[in-house]
Amino acid sequence: MKIILSLFLLAYVPLLAAALSNNVLSPSDVQKISKGGVAVINNFIPETLIEAMKKDARYLFDHGEFTPDGLTNTAVSKEKQGFTARADRQTFRGGADWNSRVGDYEARSEFGTIMKNLRTELSQKLDRPSLNVDGERRHEMTYNWYEPGAKLGRHLDEHHEETKGVKGWLLGTRRSVTWLVYLNDNWSESEGGALRCYPRNGLSKNPVGCHEGNLQVGWMDEFDPIYLDCFRKSGQSALYRVVNGKRDVLSVRDFDVPSQPIEFQKFLPDLYKDRFEQISTARLDSRFANVNGNSDASIAQASLLADKSEDHFMDVIPKAGTLVLFDSVSLPHLVQEVTAKRQRIAATGWFHEDSQFLLDV
Known part of the structure; x- marks a missing residue:
């Protein structure tokens, strides 16, 4: 009996240790993020939380807490880019933000704890220590809402500070890891809205970003x-x-x-x-076009479509509970047009690292 119990404990203790450590990322996931790939983890959050967050997002949308927030080029008017509120991504993030007591604060708080644990794990395994620093509005958490017909153009989530001019050095942190968690039940490929990513056709020689x-x-x-x-x-x-x-x-x-x-x-x-x-040029990313207003509107319009010269890409179907992670600096991506008759809903955000330099003005 003692032998049997000992064998049971030998098998059980490693499983218990793994569960208590809250580890989500496999060595393969970490390598993908650090070397320019995309980590996709299914069933990241339980169905009960998925349902609670989806109801929360619908409540917030119905009560006017979302605002249009798609990819736009500040050098070209929204009208010239074919921008309409319905065809644009809409986001719950500002004013009444993620930590406000509107809607289902408890569900968002539960999800926030899960994401904080994930951030700690990423900080350690990617060797990005300042990811684990807390602070008000330091890390971004949002809901995204896409109506049928909405899409998001090809872009990067973070650019080198110097490419933004002086304003690039005014913030103490910058986006480091992009994350998305989808809330769509039984979403099929035919409904569109896939996240299209453009990783290398293989992993990088050195850490990216x-x-x-x-x-x-x-x-x-x-x-x-x-x-x-x-x-x-x-x-x-x-x-x-x-x-x-x-x-x-x-x-x-x-x-x-x-x-x-x-x-x-x-x-x-x-x-x-x-x-x-x-990585990012005026031809591929409307936000990289001329900020002085001398760029052609066709550049911005072209960025709304996948660049046909980039034949290596991967699509992620936005199925409920799926977690997607990638480096914010190195990985271009877009959201394809939603062809479904229902909304595409996700929780999305960015974990921040300290910037190299903060301009004191």
Whole structure:
């Protein structure tokens, strides 16, 4: 009897330890996030919480707590981009925010605890310690609501601070990990609304998104992240990659980052120009177009569609309970048009890291 009990405990204790640790991410999930892929985890939250959150979102929508919040180009008017409130993503996030006592606060609080545990796990396993720092509005949590016909153009969730001009250095944190949890029962592929992601056709050589505080702006030879360092001794910037743990500066000389639209390729020697791919450009992302109002509206309109030159992508069907995670800096994505006769509803957000520098004004 003692032998049988001992064998039972040997088998049970590791399972109990895993359950108590609240681990969600497998080593494969962590590698995907850190090397430029997409982690998809099914049945992340229980059905009871899915139902409570879905009812909460409907209540908040019916009571006017959502606002249109889709991808728009500040250089081009919403009208010229074909923007309409119904065809745009709508979001519950501001004014009455996630922690307000409107709707089902208890359901959102329960979900918030789950996401905090996930954030702690990500902080440890991705070696991003400042992910685990708490603070009011430091980490974003929202509901997203798509009416039939709504979609969201191709974009990145975070850009290098210097590409935003002075305003890019005014916040102490920046988006680090993007997460989505879907709330749609029995959603099928034919109903549209898939999350289309554009990862590399394989995993990166080095961790994506950031190196020593410098954010990634492109790729070399498809899998090698290229970072932008804006704190050179010259007072200017340089493009570099990491080889054997050391920086390999690629740009011909240090340079000042120009106003948008920005094309980093011109700062590289001829040897590298054809091997370099910028993550976000005016052609692909309307938010990367000219902020001075000189861009063509067709750029913004084109970004609403998948770029046909990018033949490697993955689609995630927004089924209830599914968790999606990816690096906010390195992974372009979009939401395809909802062709269903019902709404597409999700909880979405971003975990933040500390910015490299905070401009004191």
